[in-house]
Amino acid sequence: MKPVLPWVNSLKEFPSPHHALHDPNGLLAAGGELSVPWLLHAYQQGTFPWFGEGAPLLWWSPDPRGVLWAKDLSISHSLRKTLRQSRYRVFVDSNFADVIRACAQPRAYTAETWISPAMQQAYIDLHAAGYAHSLEVINEQGQLVGGIYGVCLGRMFFGESMFSRVPNASKIALVFLVRRLEQAGCKLIDTQLPNPHLQSLGGSLLPRHEFLRHVHTAMQQPLDMAWSGELHWSELNA
Template sequence: MIPWLNAHTPFPPVETALTCPNGLLAAGGDLSVARLLEAYRQGIFPWFNEGEPILWWSPDPRMVLFPPQIRISRSLRKTLRQRRYEIRCDSAFRRVMAACAAPRPGQAGTWISPLMMEAYEALHRAGYAHSVETWIDGKLAGGLYGVALGRAFFGESMFYRVPDASKIALVHLARQLERWGFGLIDCQMATQHLRSLGAREIPRSEFTRRLSELVNYGGITGKWRFDTDLV
C-alpha cells in the first residue's frame, strides 16, 4: 500500500517507495507549483496516465547524466560542427510540451496530459521549467523540457522531427549546465537511448544526497539564454 496525499500531507520518505513497481511512492495531492517544487527537491516526480490519480515516483536506482560526461557520437559531432541549426531557450515552451505529448510509434497514449501541461506551464511562468529548442530553417525541429532547481536539472521529455534534433538540444543543455556549475541532469528512468548518450544509473541514496546540496545553490533565474560557443 502507498499513502494517499491530501492538500497538506507531506511526501513520505523516498526510502518507503515500492520496489514493484519500482519507485511508486504515493498517490493524490495536486500539481500546484508549490507541490511540484517540494517533490523535485526530494527527488520525487509525478507520472500517471490521463484518468488515473496523480502518482508520485522515486525509483532506485536513478538514471542521471553528469554534464561533463555526455557522450557525442562521431556522426553527431559532425552535425554539431556544421551548425545548420539554431538553439533557442524558452521561446516555445508549450509547443515543445505538445510535441513531446504527440503519439509515438508503438505507444497507445501519453502521460503528458492537459493537466500536466497546465501544471508545467505554471512552473515555466514561475521561472522553474525551461525548454531547449533546436530550430532548423525557422522550424521547430526538436527539443526537450525540464525543471531547474538550484544547480540540478530534472529532464522530463524530449522529441525530434528531424534526426538528431533532440540530441543537439541535449548536448547544448549539458555544455551550458556544466558552464553554470550544475551537478547533474536527472533522467528519471533508465533507457538504452539515454545510456548511449552517457547517462548512467546511481543508487537513490547517492542521488538524494547529491540533490540535497545542489537544490540549495542559487539558480539561474528568468528566461534562459545559452552561450554561443558551447560546441
C-alpha cells in the same frame, strides 16, 4: 503483508522518498495536486509525477535513478559533425508551451502519452513561475524540429521529456542543455528512468540515497545561467 500505497491530501502528508515501494519500483504515493507548490515540494525531494490518462496522480522516486553526469556526456562522431555544420539554431525558453505539446504527441512505438493536458498546464504554470525551462531546436525554415524541457532548482536539472521531428534534433537539444548547464556549475542531470537513447549519450544509474544526497546539496547552490536567448555551439565546445 503487501505494502499500502499512501494517499496524500496535503503536503504535510507527503512521504519521504525512502519509503517508496520496491514493486513497482519507486512508487511513493497517490493523490495531491498538479500545482506549483506540490511540484516544487516533490522535486525538492527527488520525486516526480507520472501517471496515465484517467489514472490517479502518482508520485515516484525509483531506485536506482537514471542520471547523466555532465562530464560523461558522449557525443558521437556523426553528431559532432552535425553540430559543427550549424544547420540548426538552438534557443532557450523561446517557446516552452510548444515544446511540451510536441513532447506529448504519441510516439511511433505507442499511441499513449503520460503528458496529459493537465500535466502540460501544470508545467506551463511552473515555467511561468520561473522553475520549468525548455530548449528549442529550429531548422533553416524557422520550424521547431526538436526540443527538451525540465525543471531546474539551484544547480540541479530534472529532465522531463524531449522530442524530435528530424534525426538527431532531440540529441542536439540535450547536448546543448548539458554543455550549458555544465558551464553554469550543474554537474548532474536527472533522467528519471534509464533507456537506451540516454545510455548512448552517457546516461548511467545512481543509487537513490546517493541521488537524494546530491539533490539536497545541488539545490542549495545558485546556478549562474540566464534562461533566455540563443546558444551557439562554438561557445559551448570550448
